[in-house]
Amino acid sequence: MSRTLNADEAAACDSIRRVCADVLAPAAAEVDETSSFPQAQLAALAELGVWGLNLPDAWGGPGLSAMALAAGVEAVAGSCASTASALTAHYLATDAILIGGDDDLRRRFLPEAATGRKLGAFALTEPRAGSNPADMRCRAVREGHSYHLSGTKHFISNGGIADFIVVFAVTDPTAAHKGISAFVVEKGMGFTASPPEKTMGLKGGHVFELNFDTQVPEANRIGAEGSGFRTAMKVLDNGRVEVSAMCLGIAQAALDAATHWAGERQVGGMPLAEYQGIQWMIADMATQLRAARLLTQDAAAKRASGVRFSLEAAMAKLFASETAGKVADLALQIHGGYGYTRGLPLERHARDLRIMRIYEGSSEIQRTIIARHLLQTH
Numbered sequence: 534m535s536r537t538l539n540a541d542e543a544a545a546c547d548s549i550r551r552v553c554a555d556v557l558a559p560a561a562a563e564v565d566e567t568s569s570f571p572q573a574q575l576a577a578l579a580e581l582g583v584w585g586l587n588l589p590d591a592w593g594g595p596g597l598s599a600m601a602l603a604a605g606v607e608a609v610a611g612s613c614a615s616t617a618s619a620l621t622a623h624y625l626a627t628d629a630i631l632i633g634g635d636d637d638l639r640r641r642f643l644p645e646a647a648t649g650r651k652l653g654a655f656a657l658t659e660p661r662a663g664s665n666p667a668d669m670r671c672r673a674v675r676e677g678h679s680y681h682l683s684g685t686k687h688f689i690s691n692g693g694i695a696d697f698i699v700v701f702a703v704t705d706p707t708a709a710h711k712g713i714s715a716f717v718v719e720k721g722m723g724f725t726a727s728p729p730e731k732t733m734g735l736k737g738g739h740v741f742e743l744n745f746d747t748q749v750p751e752a753n754r755i756g757a758e759g760s761g762f763r764t765a766m767k768v769l770d771n772g773r774v775e776v777s778a779m780c781l782g783i784a785q786a787a788l789d790a791a792t793h794w795a796g797e798r799q800v801g802g803m804p805l806a807e808y809q810g811i812q813w814m815i816a817d818m819a820t821q822l823r824a825a826r827l828l829t830q831d832a833a834a835k836r837a838s839g840v841r842f843s844l845e846a847a848m849a850k851l852f853a854s855e856t857a858g859k860v861a862d863l864a865l866q867i868h869g870g871y872g873y874t875r876g877l878p879l880e881r882h883a884r885d886l887r888i889m890r891i892y893e894g895s896s897e898i899q900r901t902i903i904a905r906h907l908l909q910t911h
């Protein structure tokens with residue numbers, strides 16, 4: 534992504550890449566094997582200000598562009614995808630407060646979140662409301678100057694660990710998605726978390742079911758009553774660019790491993806790289822990945838320009854997630870049986886990538902968003 538970065542941004546990304554190489558990459562296999570939350574890795578990134586990479590300097594961030602953010606996320610994901618998933622879930626939470634909240638709420642949460650003192654989570658999905666979050670059943674009923682929040686959120690990254698959780702709930706059941714509001718629920722306000730789900734990949738990026746029967750002060754509401762759904766959709770536009778960047782990082786790591794392996798592995802008296810069948814695989818992988826990177830840069834640039842970029846974000850996420858899955862599969866294929874073992878990272882890359890076609894809107898939902906833009910249907 535360096536083409537699109539100014540000198541300060543390029544320097545910041547170089548620093549992030551160094552920490553990724555020194556701290557994250559060496560521990561990634563163990564994070565996966567032991568399903569451990571990457572606390573030390575996140576702490577190392579906090580020291581560089583990476584927890585606030587999505588925030589302007591007024592709220593504690595470094596004030597870098599959306600292109601630099603994408604490049605940073607790509608570097609983190611290429612070294613440890615679990616760490617990237619926990620980090621980008623934190624970005625969803627702080628984006629919601631930045632986009633939907635007033636200055637008082639921003640002041641209370643964003644500077645501490647930017648420096649790594651407070652971890653966030655973003656709780657939209659419910660057991661019966663995933664692809665269509667407007668089906669949600671969580672309720673928030675006003676009681677004087679607070680709300681009684683009740684219900685269950687499902688698959689919430691960082692949920693049981695976070696210091697604050699952005700929770701979406703229905704405040705007006707007669708108003709469909711316009712009756713949804715967003716709240717910041719703080720640790721200690723009283724909710725329970727399940728043990729982390731056992732997942733196929735991103736094993737260090739813990740996801741939880743959360744049960745709320747919780748009193749939340751009115752001052753913790755994000756924006757006006759009924760504005761929650763709109764805030765969530767804007768946050769997800771941002772999140773989809775970050776998911777695209779994660780896909781690039783993991784797929785690039787797989788491609789780099791495959792080109793190295795093809796040069797080293799001798800079959801029939803010559804390196805695999807000498808076989809045209811392997812060369813064509815690598816050519817296709819690199820070409821597809823470049824196209825995914827250009828779509829991601831395009832979405833990030835539109836985000837940076839301040840206009841709505843739902844279409845570009847959906848296209849980038851759809852293409853990057855599907856492409857990265859194919860690239861990782863071919864990279865594993867080039868490694869033969871060794872690629873299928875846990876001694877090499879190829880099978881981990883393939884498992885980590887599988888969720889990218891599902892979360893923050895599945896590939897089917899991205900196609901629906903793209904088609905609606907083109908056909909102007911609802």
Ligand SMILES: Cc1cc2nc3c(=O)[nH]c(=O)nc-3n(C[C@H](O)[C@H](O)[C@H](O)COP(=O)(O)OP(=O)(O)OC[C@H]3O[C@@H](n4cnc5c(N)ncnc54)[C@H](O)[C@@H]3O)c2cc1C
Nearest residue numbers: 655656657658663664688689690740891892893894895897
């Ligand atoms: C590891 C992990 C981390 C997550 N982190 C978070 C988080 O931090 N916060 C959060 O709020 N959520 C999170 N999620 C939830 C995630 O966003 C949802 O799983 C996702 O949106 C899909 O919802 P669902 O699982 O309920 O599937 P469903 O909505 O039940 O969909 C099932 C299938 O039907 C397809 N489908 C649905 N609607 C249509 C349609 N209209 N047309 C065609 N096909 C359709 C879907 O594409 C999918 O293939 C996470 C999930 C996982 C597994």
